[in-house]
Amino acid sequence: MTNVEEISVSKIVGQSVRPRALLFSAGMVVLSGLLLFCLLLRVMNYEVRKDEQLYVPPIRLLDQYQLYTDFFYNHPPGSAWLFYGIGKIVGSDHLMLAGRVSIFLTWILLLAVIGWITYALTRSALVAWCAAVLTVTNELFLSQTGMTATNNLLPLPFSLLGVGLFVLAVKDRRALPLVVGAAGFCLSIAASFKISAVAFIPPVAIAAFFLPRGYQFRQRLLRVVLPLALGGLLGGLPILVPLVSDPQMFLAHVLGYHTGPHLQYWQDPAVESEGASVSWAAKLLLAQSVWLSATVAVAISAVLTLFLAWFLSPAGNERLLVAPLLVVAGAFVCSVALSLIPTPGFPQYFGPPLICLPLTLALLYAGLGHETRRYMQPGLIAATIVVLAVAAPRLAQYLPTVSHPExxxxxxxxxxxxxxxxxxxxxxxxxxxxxxxxxxxxxxxxxxxxxxxxxxxxxxxxxxxxxxxxxxxxxxxxxxxxxxxxxxxxxxxxxxxxxxxxxxxxxxxxxxxxxxxxxxxxxxxxxxxxxxxxxxxx
Structure with missing residues (x-):
């Protein structure tokens, strides 16, 4: 075949593929909009839960009272001030509406973070979209954990962004100090919403002394460890201010309550369980039901498939980001351990480890060779279709309420x-x-x-x-x-x-x-x- 014929064939093939690619992209955009709309309806219609009686009232109480001193609040102050701020921005006297709007905005941030980090690592909009969908369809996140005006969802996008920024900042031979500082800021902000978010800090802090590997130790201290610490201090101000101003009051509410009377209350046989797991056996069973639910199992299968594809593909060995994967693995192990420590255990406690899945997926995909990537895309699309089918009844549950917002x-x-x-x-x-x-x-x-x-x-x-x-x-x-x-x-x-x-x-x-x-x-x-x-x- 002559060069002219080759050019003509490539043009014909390009013209035939382009409309299908455009149609596929348009379908992704429409489906994404529909998913977000269904998510909004679910957040606004999800039944009131008892925990919201703690988190929503500060939207009004903070106008005249001080947190901890004037009313009881057994968590870090981040969620109270966020809901209060959103309430002021919304400018409405609808307290529950302000709280649930905050949760929907958190969802937008979480999905945006997953999409951006995945795309930054893989340069694939399709993989970024699949990673976001594999998260939004998670059964745990479509229940009380991600639907109610509580602090369960709030730290997740910041924890993921903190770990993701650190990975992006140190994956090459040269570190990016500003990005490392932003990572520290996000990790501390996450902890200001919920103490369990500190699980993501130790693996990143330890890795800061070893990455990038091309740096000398002194360089790492100045360009990685120091920016991370400064960013962490700045992001930790919501906790540091009440901790310094009245440490006994703060610790009594945030730590003393959960390690003392709260535990004693749930150990009383006369108290109804309400889904609480007190024994280690019960907590492990609860963890298994969350971490191996249908949609999570599909996401884990996709991650394992990518891992095997890398392992069996020598062309991808040099591209695998081993050190960043170890950081994510450390974050996963620490978050799993901290999920199991609190007694009693509730389903929402087991949510943090799940945000390691999209980041792991992105890193593994980034470690594949070009040809292997092309062969893996249909599998990712298939996994995404499966989780959409599983989650569709939950996501579409409140579509009939569109015409009756009252x-x-x-x-x-x-x-x-x-x-x-x-x-x-x-x-x-x-x-x-x-x-x-x-x-x-x-x-x-x-x-x-x-x-x-x-x-x-x-x-x-x-x-x-x-x-x-x-x-x-x-x-x-x-x-x-x-x-x-x-x-x-x-x-x-x-x-x-x-x-x-x-x-x-x-x-x-x-x-x-x-x-x-x-x-x-x-x-x-x-x-x-x-x-x-x-x-x-x-």
Whole structure:
């Protein structure tokens, strides 16, 4: 064949392939938009969970109270201030809406980080898209972990970005100090949302003393270790400020609570498990159900296939990023260990190790030769199609609510709060509302007791907490709440969420002649609450 004929054939082939490539790219864009829209609907419609009674109230409480000092909060301050800031930006009095918007924005950031890091390593938009889809379809992330206004999802994009930036900064012979500093900043910011995110810091900190391998030790100290430490200090300010200003108060809430009365509470046989795993055997079984769920198993299969492709392909040996892979492996091991340490264990505790999967996939793909990459792409696409098919029922679950936004959970919760406020106004009473679900009265603009402002988490351990530790908590207990009400009678009590914990509150309402209000139209997975209104004569 002559050169002219070869050129003509290549042009014809190029013209035939190009429309299919454009059609495929357009399909990816449309499907991505649909996935994000389904994700938004799921976040806005997912049922209210008890943990949100802790995380959402600070959106309003921080206007007049100080974190830890004036109300109980058993986590680092990052999530409280993020939700509060988003609430101010949104400029709405819909508290649950602000919290869930924060979670959706976190999803956008997580997927953007996965796509960007994967593309930076592989220069393949297709692989980047597959890595993002393999994450968004994860069963754990489509449940309470990634749908509710809590701190479970918040640290993940920052942890992934921190490890990814460090890998990008040191994978070549020359380090990038600014990128290393940004990695340290992101890793510390992640820990300001949730303490378990510190699991990703040790492997990166250790690797900073050994990478890049072409540097002398002194060079690594100046161009890697020092920028990482400075970035980490800057990102750690949300934790360092309260830790330095009042270390006992901060540590009592963030560490003392979880290692003391919280553990003691869940070890009580009379307490319902609510999905908690106390024994090591139960935690291992829970971890297995999370880490080897259907969609995760498919993602792991894709990663193992890439690993075998590299192992059996000598052409890719020189391109494999061994040192970065060791960093990711260290992050995986540390996050697995820290997931198993807390007692009791809950499903959301086992989410952090899963973000190592897309980064591992990207690194392995980057280590393949050109021809091997081409042969591996159909397998990645097939894995992506499988996880989309598995997750489709969950993702499409709330599509019917598109035409009825008033039925969305975030709007129904706000409407319920307004209903409570209207009932009190109609009864001619004003004052605080006593409840273990403070989101509802706060949504209605009503005041709540500081001792109950973040739900049942301090209330239920108050009678068993060590007095020295309890002195740092603004709280009341089932045995002391009667005295609190006698000194400052509630305008109303919103009860019906926890029969056991609410017994003293119900007894107070019945003893003092509180009037039962008509059906409020409020119902969540914990019950259909009843409003007890103070008699007008009082």
């Amino acid at each position: 039925r969305w959970t975030v709007l129904r919760v706000h409407e319920a709060g307004e209903t409570v406020a209207e009932r009190l106004a109609a009864a001619g009473v004003s004052g605080k509302v006593a409840t273990l679900s403070p989101i509802y009265p706060l949504e209605g603009g009503l005041p709540v007791y500081q001792e109950l402002a973040t739900g049942p988490f301090a209330y239920r351990i108050a009678d068993i907490a060590d007095p020295k530790l309890a002195a740092f908590y603004k709280m009341t207990s089932p045995t002391t709440i009667g005295a609190l009400f006698d000194a400052d009678p509630p305008a109303a009590l919103l009860l019906g969420f926890d029969e056991v914990l609410e017994r003293p509150m119900l007894a107070y309402a019945q003893r003092n002649g509180y009037v039962v209000s008509a059906d409020l139209g409020i119902k969540d997975r914990y019950g259909a609450p009843v409003l007890y209104v103070r008699p007008q004569a009082d």
